[in-house]
Amino acid sequence: MTSTHIDVSVIDFDALGAWMDAEGLPGGPITGIAPVPGGTQNVMVRFERGGRPYILRRPPLHARRKSNEVLRREARVLAALRDTPVAAPRLVAAQTTQEPVFYLMEPVEGFNPSTGLPEPHASDPAIRHRMGLEAAAALAELGRVDPGVLPGFGRPEGFLERQVPRWLKELDSYGELDGYPGPDIPGLPETADWLTRNLPRSFTPGVMHGDYHFANLMFACDGPRVAAIVDWEMCTIGDPLVDLGWLLATWPSNNGHVPGLPQPREIIAYYAALSDRDLSAIGWYAVMACFKLGIVLEGSHARAFAGKAPKEIGDLLHATTLGLFERAREFMGGALD
Incomplete structure (x- = not known):
């Protein structure tokens, strides 16, 4: 795994796989786990499963007071924009009923x-x-x-x-x-x-x-x-x-x-x-x-x-x-x- 300040151990990948199964997403082992740098407010991790790449976004282990609510809001926005021509990351699925809230999106091929x-x-x-x-x-x-x-x-x-x-x-x-x-x-x-x-x-x-x-x-x-x-x-x-x-x-x-x-x-x-x-x-x-x-x-x-x-x-x-x-x-x- 890449050396970075982002700690991917906050993610329970077994539980994530079970949730993805329940969402009807492609199954199999989760591979290619790598932190995505570029933010300090939330954890972002890239991985692959069933031949498909994903980015997972979730709060840090010690979440700020509004971290989960912010991610609920983001997930709702990305879901609303998913079928529009707007250049927003494409939401795949979101878990917003329990905390920590997290969502999966398609990786963006681009640069800042x-x-x-x-x-x-x-x-x-x-x-x-x-x-x-x-x-x-x-x-x-x-x-x-x-x-x-x-x-x-x-x-x-x-x-x-x-x-x-x-x-x-x-x-x-x-x-x-x-x-x-x-x-x-x-x-x-x-x-x-x-x-x-x-x-x-x-x-x-x-x-x-x-x-x-x-x-x-x-x-x-x-x-x-x-x-x-x-x-x-x-x-x-x-x-x-x-x-x-x-x-x-x-x-x-x-x-x-x-x-x-x-x-x-x-x-x-x-x-x-x-x-x-x-x-x-x-x-x-x-x-x-x-x-x-x-x-x-x-x-x-x-x-x-x-x-x-x-x-x-x-x-x-x-x-x-x-x-x-x-x-x-x-x-x-x-x-x-």
Whole structure:
């Protein structure tokens, strides 16, 4: 077995085989067991049985308080998307009635660009440029899914109106941490005020990923296509344009690991060509994403004051927050017009 921090001994493979038999999946010995690196919240293991490969996803041995509920949610989302064209991992089966919750999915043949580029992507600027457009296309495809596939999921009524108060309340809660002097974020009240005054009048509810950025995409090994959108734990029914705003707010300003990506305006135009959603207020969604993400990251800065996170991490994320609010100012000034 591969040497890694992931401990596959938390999985009872005899019990797993019996459960798979009951699910009517191909039988035989479980072979080729190998940890799948890339996440710290849950355990992922690849294996084969009956000539078919699988990825198993389950909580760690010492699960966090919400670990099982998060996996129930993910399994429900992946089941709902299984028969759609959305580039989501294909769910095979899920065990959600007992804890630990786990599910099986088909392996995704692809790579994550945050870890570097293989060939032909590394050498072909046309492929790299197209990767950015395919990120927009995959998001537009998700935005076309009928939200009725997830009945009772999320609270779309008043979704946009809740965002600014929700995240200001989150920021206020950091004051409970010992030693945190409060947020020193230039432009914070102005951004909140601008968002409130420029709130879009209406939106069409749809399925949202909730954390749509390049590091949550896997690309096909032979070209620019998005092979899978991963990490669905924040998925909800809301306004899908929030996902597009999130992509723009987190878009690699220096192109990160992928040189030659399209500019944000090109991303917007490509999404617009594939969607019937009204993008006239797209600047609002990008500002909202900067506002929310900046406040989320400030939480680590606050925890560092209280000794609950490393100071260097807190300082780094605070600097990122300041950069996000500076970017919000650019968006408010019409940078995406």
